[in-house]
Amino acid sequence: MSSLDKNIEELVLKLEEKYKRMGQDLASYLEGRLYEDYVPYWDYIHLDTLLTLQKPKTPIPDEHIFIMYHQVTELYFKMILHELEQISNQEDITPEYLIEKLTRINRYFIILTDSFTVMSEGMEQQQFLEFRMALLPASGFQSAQYRMVEIASTDFINLVGKDYRDQFNHKSDIEEMYKYIYWQAGATVLSTGEKTLTLMQFEKKYNERLLQMAVDYKDSNVWARYKHFTKEEQANQELIGQLRNLDLNVNVNWPLAHYKTAVKYLHRNPQDIEATGGTNWQKYLPPRFQKRIFYPELWSEEEKTEWGKSWVKQQLNIN
Template sequence: MSYGGYLRLPDLLAQQRPQSEAPDELLFITIHQVYELWFKLLLHELEVARAAMCDGELWQARHVFKRVHAVERVLVEQVGVLETMTPQDFLEFRAHLAPASGFQSVQFRELEFLSGVKDARYLDRLRDADDTERARLRRRLEEPTLWDAYVTALSRRGLPVSDDDEIMAALLTVARDRRSHDDLWQLAEDLLTHDETTAQWRMRHVQMVERQIGTKSGTGGSTGAPYLRGRVRMHYFPLLWELRARL
């Protein structure tokens, strides 16, 4: 077994196929392929964290979230590499992308669904998704979210969680009795960091889009930056944010 064979480098390095002669198209392709690899890893790690929370293994979930946060910080910083491309550089090959768009990233939608933002309408909007991708999204719609797993962890501790009011009361108990529930508090902080760091990536992404194309429509037909900016303040775990006002 060689290094290149183990990593399947010939196959991997053959996947960057520019559609134009523009020098920066290779940069654009590479960055977005790397994003998809990170998304794949995040989905794997978040599934592990979800299972650990459901099983009461909170230490394992916290360990996994440290890795998740590190990867998400890389996603934020990676935008800076893409911003080394000027708008003129992008315009040299942008027409070749249509109608492809980051909006069509199935793995990113899976991350949103797994994190708690489920929207079945995306199955209709992703017209270019194949049957396997649609099946993955349908599975994500049906399976428990990270929030469901955390609520399960609260329940295992004997805290009532039948509705949002009870869950908020449980969160307040956890926050006010760190001596008894510090592991649950720290895990809630891990969830909040996941939420916050993803929001930071959305903001950096929309700023990059505005820097590249201003208010032009996206290649996939979306409104571009205005659509992205409208999603910046979206929260995966709204009760954890509301908790701050209740303390």
């Protein structure tokens, strides 16, 4: 028998064992493979389905860009969550493993932040203003995956609204803290402070699932896993660097690229916004107001006070 045949023989024996373990007959499965088609690229990645998922509500050309870029972003969020899930589940996690995973997540966020110009520069303002009314009350605010990324990244107390955080500590009941989750302050009507339909729809669909996730990640979110390391391991500078990068990417860089776009398309004087029943996005979106920080222990007091400020000044030319 040639060496190739020997290899095949070994593989067949292994397969036979595998199928036997499940009470299955290898010969029947091999016969099935005889007639099976080879899988082409387009079937493997379900391309035809993927390309039918863009369904604009208007004939305005740039609405296609708007939909597809949101879809691309959601796929990146899914890739990020895939990494976060592995961090949470990894047995005997090491600093090297965590560094590797955080590096991937940061890479995805950098791509998302850099590519936000597809939104900020890549659509005609007039077209955007026309089609956006057709998709109300939908808003990226309703992206549950974005919230899931946050829940899996930090201790839940850091997601409590800034004004309520002091009432709680790391041992507080998650269900109690969830009542004060930061996003309750968003998507409210500027003139009355009441919840918009956008917020109410989101809560109805996702509150239960997000709360359950918060409970599930209590001891296995990124920070909890980091704190599980020895003091020596926690002092790993590369690891600290990746954690700080993640904090900046999720809580400053991406939100500011997004905010800058909202300003470009939606900025009008406050009276106009109030008159059209606009939301409080200008008071809600900028990171310097909310100070969402995943890893407060890794920043100096000054860095926390200045959270989000230098970047926004630089990008929006505010002095």
